[in-house]
Amino acid sequence: MATTLTAPVQAPVHVQTPAYAGSGVWSWLTTVDHKRIGQLYLYSALFWFLIGGIEAGIIRMQLARPNGTLVSADMYNQLFTMHGTTMIFLAIMPLSAAFFNYLIPLQIGARDVAFPRLNAFSYWVFLLGGIFLNASWLVAAAPDGGWFGYTPLTTRAYSPGINIDFWVLGLQILGISSLAAGFNFLTTIINMRAPGMHFLRMPIFTWASFITQFLIVLAFPIITVALTFLQLDRFFGTNFYTIAAGADPLLWQHLFWLFGHPEVYILILPAFGLVSEVLPTFSRKPLFGYPVMVYSLILIAFLGFGVWAHHMFSVGMGPIADSVFGITTMLIAIPTGVKIFNWLGTMWGGAIRLTSAMLFAVGLVGLFTIGGISGVMHSSPPADLQQTDSYFVVAHFHYVLFGGSMMGLFAGMYYYFPKMTGRLLNEKLGKAHFWLTFLGMNLTFFPMHFAGLNGMARRIYRYDSSQGWDVENMTSTIGYGILAVSMVIFVVNWFISLRNGKRSGPDPWGAPTIEWGIPSPPPDYNYARIPTITSRYPLWDKKSPALTREVPHTKEGEKSIDVNIGGHQTDSHIHASADTTLNAEDAHPSSHTLGIHMPIPTIKPLIAAIGLVIPFVGLIWDKNLVVMLLGGGIFVLALFSWLLSPVE
């Protein structure tokens, strides 16, 4: 078996937040620990996911039958706008951020991210942005221009109320959060990888996150520009989008989709990364074609900037633009399809264990394929002239976002819950969650393909009878009911497993990457000693070196990884808990004992975030200059104080 050069560090298993990390509300408000921030993102995002789900439920109740009267036209328009905005910016992106936060330092063998306080700042800005956006409900003025906010409808002339103001400013706030996090993770991944972890040894989730951060830092500035133009128009009377003043009516659409298309890759790539971690573990084989998987991520991101106008095939751009964007859109299907085949190749010939995490991962492979197929159908502009702006598109993107992103994120949640909490989620409930989600999701969204092909336009609060859409809509609504039940099961599972879940030990799954070699949950310093990486699958090397002989390694002679699993060698990982409870009474070394300098918790990122958001509140509050200056002042002071205090 693998040798260790020095006495293993006793790193016992904890099932609650380790005492040396502090507890209580204040410790959470001042935390700069990436693991805590990850959990904050996770719980906030799950909350917003449920809110977005309720919005979807009201939509489905309204559309269950022709000429529904549950909600008014105005309320419906607010609901579908907020459903989309919430699910994209407040649910899927922060769920991905939860995993970026929690996992990236662990996977690369680092102790935290490059800028821990900026990390906390990103979270608080996100939280305040989500609250800002949803505060609009409290004043009965939720955004109602669609999540895509096309001008001139969203200009002051056609949307005189403050609804769109909430939307524009809310998204600006959220954009700041994402951009800051993007720079943070890029720096972390480039600079803080453990020795020996060159890029092609990074876990694939870290790769997917890495590429996603590039997309974020390149795409978000574009929507910042688009929103700033709209903000200046709406608040200060400029004419960037005023058609009567000579503005190009398509300017907004180009800017928005230049952001919007990379945005959808931002939404899916982390889920792809999670699935690429889960499938190998539960197939007991390495990821098939790891380098190709990396290149395809890079290619998808690159091509993703060249397809934006496929959202605009009906605006009349002319035959050349239509053809070019049709072809680039077809091209991007190639690296995406390659990933599906590589996932199949990963499972083929494996020894598959269908745990809940694995079921969700396999679910992504199956359901994203359907979304990908309808996506290719959209890529042909003449065919798309029938499909665009109809329920066919709604079906497509729900398959890729729910059947793709959400399935991948759920797989990640089931897979990493033990690492985060030291306990396993209940498998029976997990499987019930999976099957109900699978059934509900297909029942809700598959009929939408037909409704769309049968002429049902999207974004309509009601439809007439005798149009041939009744059965599809009722079926979708029933499917929603099943989805709602499945999510209740998930929430119940989460909370009972937090209390009573089976202890997991460091590595319940028999996984290959180094985060599984440290306790669950990890101590605040993650690794007592930063490991040296000699392969892509360090833990598998340790446990079954004969099998991983063929997997690419470094040159012979380098010592293998010295990461220890609580000082014990285990190969049946479900039983790890039995071994590791032995260590429960041992004194756990704190970072202080080990002489590791950890970043100091501080309230300054939260203060700065509050200071940043207040001017936006002042702006929407009748351009209240006093409030705006106050906020600006707080922000500057907090920032100044923050920058002058040391990290650790």
Next chain:
Amino acid sequence: MPFLPRLRRLFSTALTVLICVAIAACSTEIPNSTLNPNSQFGRDTDRLFDWLLLGGAIVFTIVEVGVLFTIILFRRRGKGGKPRQVYGNATLEITWTLIPAAVLAFIAVPTVRTIFKYRPENVPADALQVQVIGHQWWWEFRYPELGVVTANELVLPVGRTANFALTSKDVIHSFWIPSMAGKRDVIANRTNHIYFKPDSAYAWNGFCAEFCGTSHANMRFKVFTVSPAAFDAWVAHQKTGPRFRGGPDTSAATAGNIGAAPLTLAAFTNGKRPAHIVPSTPTPKGLAIANVTGDATRGAQLYKTGACIACHVVQGVSPGIVGPNLTHFGSRTTLASGLYPNDPRHLALWIKNAPAMKPGSLMPALGKSSRMPAGYTDQQVADIAAYLLALK
């Protein structure tokens, strides 16, 4: 249960369900289906879709069967199971990159061909020119060469290409007749084009397909494709002034060259309107009107001296330009852009309180109410409605 029979059963069930669903989807009973096109343009795009669907079905089958097969066949048996650690295969990678690329090329070629085939420059020289102007939330239709202006109901001749010049007076809308052809956006300060040649006579539904605000869902229109002779008769009829000017009906004098009656669907549907073009939109709760009979002569007088003339055109009577042209309003089958049937009760309710009937409507409520004590009484509303319905 042993693996193979179980898989076979699963497969045949799935196939049966899929076939039933496909049959239901392609049924001609579905009135707005994009899969039963009624123009050459519609057929060309549908053919592209058929190829895409075929390709999609093949990919679907390969992948989904692959997934099912894999997780069943390679399920871990027993405790151990350390499978061979295969980390890749260059040949496979190349194969499953090149084959999809080839399939996509197979789609790209007819795609680009179709795009170029339907460029605006390729419109036939003898096409019927139609201007479509989108408003929040109704459709203005003009036939510039024929001097016809109407709203919300489009009449087209079978067998002749109609070339649409699309523009908007306000926000972006989208002009979509699903059973006929794809859609094209309707944008201010810009003229977009779409053209198609209807190949059969029937009645079709049109919709706005770009979110345009409160009543986007209510911004519908009707399309009637008729024989060339019926179309010419309709045009001639539209060019005449309103058929009722108040006082004795003088329209009989001009009856000769117009035909016995204005265009009705009797010409091609045995007098019975197909269900899909008859709106069933319920009227708002709480909005009612007394059951009185309107008088068209009184209504004409009320119209000429009332608020209506500020927004609506009735040729020779009122010059308003904001709202739909009402010169031949009585011959339309629907009102409020395809939202309600055009009958006395619905029309009276509309005049009484248009915003309640259509949320966000720019037409104000005209009926008497606590907020507007000087508004029209129910009788007056009924009179105006009778006048408008007489404008056949």
